[in-house]
Amino acid sequence: MAESLADYSLKRTIKKTKDGGLKKVGVVGCGNMGQQIVRLISQHGLDVVFIDLSAERIGEIIKEIEASLDKVINKWGLTESEKRAVMSRIKGSTDYNEIKDCEMIIESINIKKRGSSVPYRMDVFKKIESVVSEDTIIASNNATLMISDLASVLRHPERAVGLNFITPASKVKIVEVIRGLQTSDSALDFTVRFVKMLDKRPITLVESPGNISTRLFVPLINEACELLMEGVASVSCIDETMKLGFGLQLGPFELADRVGIDKVQKWMDNLYLEFGTDKFKPSPIIKRLVRANLLGRKVSRGFYNYENEKIISQAINVIEFNL
Template sequence: MNIQTVMVIGAGQMGSGIAQVCAQAGYHVVLNDMKQEFFERGIASITKNLTRDVEKGRKTAQQKEEILSRITMSLSIEDASKVDIIIEAAVENMEVKQSIFQQLDRIAPEHAILATNTSSLPITEIAAVTNRPEKVIGMHFMNPVPVMQLVEIIRGLATADEVYETVATMTKQLGKTGVEVNDFPGFISNRILLPMINEAIYALYEGVATKEAIDDVMKMGMNHPMGPLTLADFIGLDTCLSIMEILHEGLGDSKYRPCPLLRKYVAAGWLGKKSGRGFYVYE
């Protein structure tokens, strides 16, 4: 299948990043969100990234303008009627995603692939609300999308081989490395990463060491670029909690129980960098 037009649903941090890399690869991109201000915020983020590339000599000013010209605004999901693949990057909530996929199943052309950028929710369960489960697949991009090379390509129970191959080829054209993963809670990335972060939070909760010491051990002792508590703040503590709950519920093992301190911080609205305070305080 030849993909020419990509629709990205959600113009937030992940969606705008996905739109950028698709436009850079030469695809025509329809960037969809509910309000024009959300779209404009997403375009501003893309423009900022591209401007930085121009300043550092990685792109020319002309290339920047060509990339931006390949992105068009959409404020209606009905625009999915003229695309080849849709990559959904909406909020990490099963009911929201199922609602979107039910609409896409009705609107999108018969040949269109329906992909989700979910970081942990079951692809099979999302696909089950459509009449084309064989065309539903996970494309889990890493954050920040323009920088990170990995894409987890997750097969649902019914995902067709042809759909997987099409998405794997597209991933290469985006300049990314695709890794095939089967549909289990948290996939690979978050099944390994989030329990490590959760254990770091437990170490803080139990008074084993200060937050600075915990992060320093993992940075200087394990060569991680960022300590687990700083990383949790960057991801968002609400997102961390959500993924841990999905792992705990989906796998039924007590080792995935979210730390009470994580729950307390989320309840307090201390969500990390985006709220100005998490394990650390941000200006």
């Protein structure tokens, strides 16, 4: 069951439901991470309305979420009846009016073009604010952008909060919660309580490009690429060193494949543009893989080869990138 927000004595006035707390969340943009967020919210007993571009795409998203739940069922992590309950709380639409009664909206659009996604996200923020009430929290799920930039287009910028769900959202135990320059205490407090409802630990921070996680991850993957290009070690040896030696769940190359190498490059581009230091500049390996559309697990090849989303072999030999 969803944890009641009534117990937290929030300053923000929220709409009361029969259980006295938050009941409905909107998600705008339902790519890979958007789907993970939708599923996570629904699995914790909340209704979710997601917005995407077309009825056809909405149908595809529903099928993709169902398929992801089927994988959990196959691992004895969910029953068929629980799956039906989760899916019953999920609704998709192309109409922003469908999210007007949500207590929180999470923008999670996925722009595939290179370059800044800020103008697109600003447009989404304006569309959201045009239909929701004045006390609805508007959050943006992203890894490298500044929430204050997005909030600048709002009539009520104090309601804007940054979020960063880390993939895989169902397993990673933290969510970064980011305060912008004008974010109110009550909006931040409400968002922290929302994250706790999802059984996640909120990591609160003041906005900075890359937050904590991405700002640390990007130099790690770049340095791993340097080791590979220098011929120091193989992809698998570098990953095993970080997993077995330092206790990471995934090595840098596995994580890049999981996130999507194109997304990793976008993170690097954004951080390099912001800070101008070489540690954030995309490695030549990253650029080559993106140009070749070898984007990681989602296309079955990146730093590793995949079959049914499982690693079967490393895809890159040291000599290939020994510059």
